[in-house]
Amino acid sequence: MFNLRQLPYDKNAFNGEFISDRTIDYHYSKHHQTYVNNLNNLIKGGEFENKSLYEIVMNAKGGIFNNAAQIYNHDFYWDCISPKKTDISNELKSAIDRDFGSFDKFKEAFLSQATSLFGSGWCWVVLNADNKLEIVQTTNADTPPTKNNVPILVVDVWEHAYYIDYKNLRAKYLEEFFNHINWLFVSIAYEWAIKEGMGSVKFYMNDIHKEQI
Numbered sequence: 001m002f003n004l005r006q007l008p009y010d011k012n013a014f015n016g017e018f019i020s021d022r023t024i025d026y027h028y029s030k031h032h033q034t035y036v037n038n039l040n041n042l043i044k045g046g047e048f049e050n051k052s053l054y055e056i057v058m059n060a061k062g063g064i065f066n067n068a069a070q071i072y073n074h075d076f077y078w079d080c081i082s083p084k085k086t087d088i089s090n091e092l093k094s095a096i097d098r099d100f101g102s103f104d105k106f107k108e109a110f111l112s113q114a115t116s117l118f119g120s121g122w123c124w125v126v127l128n129a130d131n132k133l134e135i136v137q138t139t140n141a142d143t144p145p146t147k148n149n150v151p152i153l154v155v156d157v158w159e160h161a162y163y164i165d166y167k168n169l170r171a172k173y174l175e176e177f178f179n180h181i182n183w184l185f186v187s188i189a190y191e192w193a194i195k196e197g198m199g200s201v202k203f204y205m206n207d208i209h210k211e212q213i
């Protein structure tokens with residue numbers, strides 16, 4: 001049985017500067033919790049009952065996939081933001097310069113793709129099969145690991161992620177998201193993506209959800 005992960009900070013950690021405790025209360029305690037509850041109900045008595053989150057995300061379809069992927073997508077999103085300022089590693093900074101031209105160009109491309117994503121979904125930075133950084137959009141619950149892309153950063157652009165605080169102003173939410181990226185976490189995710197590839201995704205999912213395996 002899966003549990004809702006713990007948040008790496010208090011619910012009021014971003015109050016007044018990014019997202020409110022009310023947003024986190026709905027987003028984490030209600031939406032994220034619902035994906036966990038749904039998955040537990042859907043896998044009961046079936047082939048995925050005792051499978052790890054990684055195995056379910058990589059192999060399931062339909063409702064089981066949607067809820068499992070949304071658990072991972074949200075687990076990863078919460079780790080990608082921090083109330084404290086953190087530094088990017090030299091290795092990741094160089095890779096961004098190499099693959100996007102400069103940090104500013106990367107920021108512009110990431111915010112532009114996140115802003116223009118139609119409907120509900122996620123905007124990611126992944127390490128692709130050619131070991132290059134790439135910005136990818138996914139819709140609804142879709143998640144890059146199913147295409148063997150290793151995520152290092154994600155932003156949730158479902159309306160439930162920002163509507164309470166920003167109403168329809170997605171671009172404003174994204175600017176503040178960018179100011180609160182946990183570059184320490186993202187840099188470590190990049191380091192492990194380089195070292196372990198998809199193995200780092202498997203480790204991340206199953207380490208957070210040890211209760212299931």
Ligand SMILES: [Fe+2]
Pocket residue numbers: 027031074156158160161
């Ligand atoms: Fe969400």
